Structure formats: C-alpha cells, structure tokens
Amino acid sequence: MKDTIVLYPFPAIGHLVSMVELGKRIICHYNHRLSLTVLISGNSFNSAAINLYIDHVSLTDPSITFHRFPALPNPPSLPPSPTIHPVAIPLESIRLNNANLLQTLQTISETSSVAALVIDFFCHPASPVATELNIPLYYYFPNGASTVAMMLHLPNLHNQTNKSFSELGNTTVIQIPGLPPLRASQMGSSLLDRTNQVYDKMLDLGKNLLKSKGIITNTIEALEPKAINAVRNQAPAIFCVGPLLAEPKDQYSAADCLSWLDKQPSRSVIFLCFGSLGVFSVKQIAEIAVGLERSGQRFLWVVKNPPPIGGGKMQLSAMDFDLEAVMPEGFLERTSDRGLVVKSWAPQVEVLNREAVGGFVTHCGWNSVLEAVCAAVPMVAWPLYAEQHMNKEVLVEEMRVALPMEAEEEDGFVIAAEVEKRVRMLLDSEEMREISKSCQEMKEKALAAWAEGGSSRVAFTELAESWNRG
Ligand code: UDP
Numbered sequence: 001m002k003d004t005i006v007l008y009p010f011p012a013i014g015h016l017v018s019m020v021e022l023g024k025r026i027i028c029h030y031n032h033r034l035s036l037t038v039l040i041s042g043n044s045f046n047s048a049a050i051n052l053y054i055d056h057v058s059l060t061d062p063s064i065t066f067h068r069f070p071a072l073p074n075p076p077s078l079p080p081s082p083t084i085h086p087v088a089i090p091l092e093s094i095r096l097n098n099a100n101l102l103q104t105l106q107t108i109s110e111t112s113s114v115a116a117l118v119i120d121f122f123c124h125p126a127s128p129v130a131t132e133l134n135i136p137l138y139y140y141f142p143n144g145a146s147t148v149a150m151m152l153h154l155p156n157l158h159n160q161t162n163k164s165f166s167e168l169g170n171t172t173v174i175q176i177p178g179l180p181p182l183r184a185s186q187m188g189s190s191l192l193d194r195t196n197q198v199y200d201k202m203l204d205l206g207k208n209l210l211k212s213k214g215i216i217t218n219t220i221e222a223l224e225p226k227a228i229n230a231v232r233n234q235a236p237a238i239f240c241v242g243p244l245l246a247e248p249k250d251q252y253s254a255a256d257c258l259s260w261l262d263k264q265p266s267r268s269v270i271f272l273c274f275g276s277l278g279v280f281s282v283k284q285i286a287e288i289a290v291g292l293e294r295s296g297q298r299f300l301w302v303v304k305n306p307p308p309i310g311g312g313k314m315q316l317s318a319m320d321f322d323l324e325a326v327m328p329e330g331f332l333e334r335t336s337d338r339g340l341v342v343k344s345w346a347p348q349v350e351v352l353n354r355e356a357v358g359g360f361v362t363h364c365g366w367n368s369v370l371e372a373v374c375a376a377v378p379m380v381a382w383p384l385y386a387e388q389h390m391n392k393e394v395l396v397e398e399m400r401v402a403l404p405m406e407a408e409e410e411d412g413f414v415i416a417a418e419v420e421k422r423v424r425m426l427l428d429s430e431e432m433r434e435i436s437k438s439c440q441e442m443k444e445k446a447l448a449a450w451a452e453g454g455s456s457r458v459a460f461t462e463l464a465e466s467w468n469r470g
Helices: 013-029 047-060 088-096 098-111 121-133 145-160 199-211 225-234 257-261 282-295 348-352 366-374 388-399 416-427 430-449 455-469
Strands: 003-008 035-040 064-068 113-120 137-141 214-217 238-240 269-273 298-303 339-343 357-362 379-381 402-404
Touching: 003 013, 003 098, 013 035, 013 047, 013 064, 013 113, 013 137, 013 366, 013 455, 035 098, 047 064, 088 098, 088 121, 098 113, 098 121, 113 121, 113 455, 121 137, 121 199, 137 145, 145 199, 145 214, 145 225, 145 238, 145 388, 214 455, 225 238, 238 455, 257 298, 257 339, 257 348, 269 282, 269 348, 269 416, 282 298, 282 416, 348 357, 348 366, 357 366, 357 416, 366 388, 366 430, 379 388, 379 416, 388 402, 402 416, 402 430, 416 430, 430 455
Parallel strands: 003 035, 003 113, 035 064, 113 137, 137 214, 214 238, 269 298, 269 357, 298 339, 357 379, 379 402
Antiparallel strands: none
C-alpha cells in the first residue's frame, strides 16, 4: 500500500506556501512513491490570495492533492465581536473541522497508510484526531526556532505570574532560553492577553509540543544556533529544514515593478513591503512618504488599503482601493523619477533578488526574513504583529542582519525623521557595511543548507527516515 503524508497548514498565505514547499521536497525525496495531501480549513485570511495560489499549484504540481474543508459561517462558540483576536476564528474552525479531519483521514487510510500528519502549530486543536487514529503527529513551524523556543517556554512564564504580558508591558524583561532578552510587550501578539481566545490554545500547545513525534521548523542551523540548541535540549526531534521559500513561479505578480527595477542602478533601491497582511493608517502612510521624500533615495513601496480608524495592523481580506486617495497630495508625482508605489502586492522573492535592490524595510514576517537572507539584502526591522517583535530582536541582536526602526512605545507609530534616517543608513553607513557583510555570510550558509551534506538536507533525510520507520 502506498504511504500518504498529510499536511495541515494554517490557512494564511505565509503559512500555506511554506508548508506546500515542504510538500514539494517530500514528493521529490520519495520520487513520487508516496502521496501527499494538503488539507485546507475553510476559514482563512485573505481567501482570494489562497484560492489563486491553490489553483496555480494544482496545475503546476498535480502530484499535490488539496482537500478543502467547508468554511464555518459563524463558529458557534465565538459570536462575532470586535474584541475577538484575528486568529481566533480560523483557529476555532480548525477545532470544529475535527470531525471532517477524522473522516478524511479514515477515507485516505482505506487505500493508503498515513505515515504522518504534519500540522501547522496554529492547527494544534486538530491534534486529538491524530491521537484517536494513532497517526504519528508532527508540528510544523513556518517560523524560526525562536518561535518554537518561545512556545516551549510559555507554560513556565505562565506559572510565574497571574498577569498578561500586555499588563507587564515594556518594563518587565522576559528571559527565554536561547533568545535575547525580550520585553513582555514583545511576546507574540496572540500571547499578550491571557484572557483572549487564542492564548489558552497556545498554552496548551506549549504543554503538549514535546508529546509529538517531532517539530519541523523553517530555519537553518547556522541562522539561529542559540535558539536551536535551547529547543534541542528539550526536544531532540527538532528538524531544521529551511529555507523553504516561495518559488517565484508561484508568486502572484500583477505589478510591473520588475521592469522598473531593472532600469535602476545596482543596489540603489529601498524596498518597503509588510507581508501579506500588514497595513498602516493614512497618518502613518503620510509619515513614511515624508521620510522617503526627504531621504532623496530610490524606493519601491507596496501599499495596502489602510484600515478604518482604530483598526489593527493586519488586513484579513484584500480590498481594492484608490491609491492616489490614500497618498499625501502630490507625493506620487514629486517622486515619480525615483520611486514607485505599488498597490497591494509585489512579487517579493523576485524583487529581493533584483540587482537594483539595496535594502528592505520589512515587518519581520519569517518568510520575508528568509527571503531577504537568501538574497543577502540588509533589512530595517519594523515589526507589526504575530511574533515579529521577537524576530526583530533576533535579527538585530543575534543575526545582525537588520537595523531597528525605532517606534513610539505606546502605539508603534514611526515618525518621518526616523524613516528618513533608516533609509539613508540602509544605503550608506558604517553599520550597514557590517550588516551587509553578515547578510552575505548568512546567504552562503542558507544556500549551503540544502546542498549535498548540508544541515537542512541531513535533517530532512532524518525526518523522512522517521516516517519510513513508522
Ligand atoms: N509577499 C509577496 N508580496 C507582497 C507581500 C507578501 O510576495 O506584496 C509574500 C512574501 O514574499 C512572503 C509572504 O508573502 O513569502 C509573507 O510571509 P511573511 O511570513 O513574511 O509574513 P506574513 O504575511 O505571514 O505576515
């Protein structure tokens, strides 16, 4: 009977793409002697981008089977409310889809042997199904080992206080083995408030991670050695298989920014892009625009539809909008000889690998970090949500591949003078020369990881062997 590996990504594009890349490696490793099914839970972030991506991969990589669970219109235990954490609904849907998961795995098992169920760490509510069916369970972190270290240490931190991290705020320093010191406010955004609907599930994840057969993470031994060692001391079965990056052929690319980039001088353009979900208020957009204009540097800037007043920093579904209306008056014309503003989306992997790009202002999403590392592009770290504040510390303090963007403590607002300063530094400063050097070294290590005998290739082979052993 042919074996099947089942992957269950969290339905947000940054999580999905990374896991599908893992799937492609699995198919290649087994030379198609194994089936691969990717399960998609219906309640997703930015479902338009997800649908486009799945349609595309289904055509170009037909050996990957996608199986969709229905969207749940209103998960009964979570009535619609403005105070609900954005991750809560998709997470609850995963729990409510457990009956579908059970049935799907049973159906697959009729004709195939399920060698492993690999779930995104956010899909933790699905873990009881693996136990019930006695299927080996693995957790996948599309993030770095620093996130794994944070999750593993969460139960200890939880027991040390009755307060939420948000209450402990900027003054309390948190020590997590393997990580630079963090302020409590820099913990993952779903962990900040212990009364929200996601915190409990993440706490439960932290308590149960070590019961799984293994933890797979999209990192490289050479990138985060301290965090990896700290995790390995607790969880010997950690498989660092990065970098798993989006293939340019799979990235949506409507914008004609690549031909514009090709006309710019080498290493002269600053690329500003804040992930699949990151958004700024009109006021913040105006401040960035002033900073960019005063810097006098070339730039390529991806701007998304600003949220309504008081809205968060994540845009959960893409909406068309009038770009001119959200930009400061006259900005686009005044900077048209050296800047390009792209609406909503740019093909980031291709952009970062263009000769013209000299620096990247990023929200520190882990895919973006790996993509920049593999292109040796120095970064300015401007974290917005999820585990990005922690990533910023790792990038600046440990990996030394980024400069920090200094923001107002209470609301994360960044003033124009700071944008101007960092953009100038990105293209010409002593600090940047140091950072560029580490970027180049990191790139070489990242590229070596999947070469013959490289650390990620070895880890992946060990992972596959653990599946063969059953
Ligand atoms: N991305 C892109 N173009 C954009 C914005 C994002 O291609 O305009 C891709 C980016 O290359 C990365 C992913 O979307 O692969 C974003 O993942 P990341 O982990 O950086 O951030 P998230 O969106 O999950 O916060």
